[in-house]
Amino acid sequence: MFISKNSLQKISVTTLLALVLVGCGSSSPQGGNDSGNNLQTESTTTQIGQNGDNSVSDTGNTGGTNTQTTSAQLSTFQTRAPAEDVTSSDSALFIAEGDKGVEVVQIGYNDRIDHELITTITGINATQLALSDDQKELYVINRQGSINVYDISNIQAPRRTKLLVAGSIQVNPVSTEGNYEFVPEQQAGLRVYDISNPSHKELISAFHEVPVYALVLVDQASKALAATGENGLALLDVADPAHITKTAEFPIDGKTLGLSVNKKTGQLFVANGDKGIKIFNLNILLDELH
Numbered sequence: 675m676f677i678s679k680n681s682l683q684k685i686s687v688t689t690l691l692a693l694v695l696v697g698c699g700s701s702s703p704q705g706g707n708d709s710g711n712n713l714q715t716e717s718t719t720t721q722i723g724q725n726g727d728n729s730v731s732d733t734g735n736t737g738g739t740n741t742q743t744t745s746a747q748l749s750t751f752q753t754r755a756p757a758e759d760v761t762s763s764d765s766a767l768f769i770a771e772g773d774k775g776v777e778v779v780q781i782g783y784n785d786r787i788d789h790e791l792i793t794t795i796t797g798i799n800a801t802q803l804a805l806s807d808d809q810k811e812l813y814v815i816n817r818q819g820s821i822n823v824y825d826i827s828n829i830q831a832p833r834r835t836k837l838l839v840a841g842s843i844q845v846n847p848v849s850t851e852g853n854y855e856f857v858p859e860q861q862a863g864l865r866v867y868d869i870s871n872p873s874h875k876e877l878i879s880a881f882h883e884v885p886v887y888a889l890v891l892v893d894q895a896s897k898a899l900a901a902t903g904e905n906g907l908a909l910l911d912v913a914d915p916a917h918i919t920k921t922a923e924f925p926i927d928g929k930t931l932g933l934s935v936n937k938k939t940g941q942l943f944v945a946n947g948d949k950g951i952k953i954f955n956l957n958i959l960l961d962e963l964h
Contacts, residue, residue: 746954746962748954749788749952750953751951753769753771753777753950754794757770757946757949758931758932758947759803759888759931759932759945760803760934760944761803761812762941762943763805764809769803770800770803770814771800772799774800775794775795775797776798777791778791778794778829779791779792787953793830793831795814798822799817800814801816802814802932803815804843804844809826811824811825812824812826813838815840815845821840821845822838847890847898848869849891849895853870854869858889858901862882864881864910865877866880878915883919883920884908886901887932888932891912893960896912897909897960898912899942901931901932903930905923905925905930906924906930907923907924908920908922909922909964928948928949930944931947933945942955942956
């Protein structure tokens with residue numbers, strides 16, 4: 675129990691003794707049942723070690739929900755509006771926020787993980803994001819499925835260059851050899867297509883065990899992490915695209931809607947709906963799930 679100096683002056687000796695006796699009687703070697711479930715503050719800046727492998731547990735709003743504590747979580751921060759999707763370049767994070775557009779954020783990676791708003795892209799209902807291979811173009815998919823292309827060579831001033839029809843560019847994960855496309859179907863799960871013949875995309879499997887809102891391939895594309903909406907993350911075995919299985923799950927409080935892996939830093943970014951962005955050390959998280 676913490677008592678401020680000013681409050682202590684107002685408490686009688688009898689009352690103070692009673693408080694001390696009660697405090698002694700309720701203590702335990704483990705510190706008692708700390709009601710940390712009431713904590714809703716999430717750190718914007720989290721210190722990590724020089725190797726980037728120190729981390730913190732998920733201290734989001736855990737009030738009776740299924741949030742899982744993990745040493746893999748590095749940081750979390752709030753966005754201007756619910757985060758629906760996320761993608762990352764070597765230098766920035768792009769967050770789709772529905773009718774609020776896209777938030778462009780600078781992420782610091784050296785001795786700490788922090789964030790700073792660079793700019794925003796407005797005038798678009800942004801639901802999904804993707805980057806070109808050279809990271810010079812940002813693809814923003816709107817609510818109707820159209821693809822808005824932005825030149826981001828000047829990260830502080832993204833410039834809209836063209837509008838593409840749905841399906842005109844590759845925005846979903848593709849297997850290492852480029853033969854299979856993994857298409858999230860939200861509540862309907864996941865569909866896998868054989869795209870080895872560009873003129874004839876063939877459905878080879880459908881996975882319905884959990885919803886799939888977004889997917890990233892890991893472990894040399896033999897596994898995949900899926901954002902499952904209300905159920906957090908799921909680890910899928912996709913080594914055989916025709917027979918996908920769920921091998922583990924990782925609950926996260928709120929809605930898990932978008933995922934991005936930064937290959938340069940080894941970090942996983944999770945678009946967590948109205949709880950903003952969560953950042954994980956991918957290798958530690960995979961070790962825990964395995």
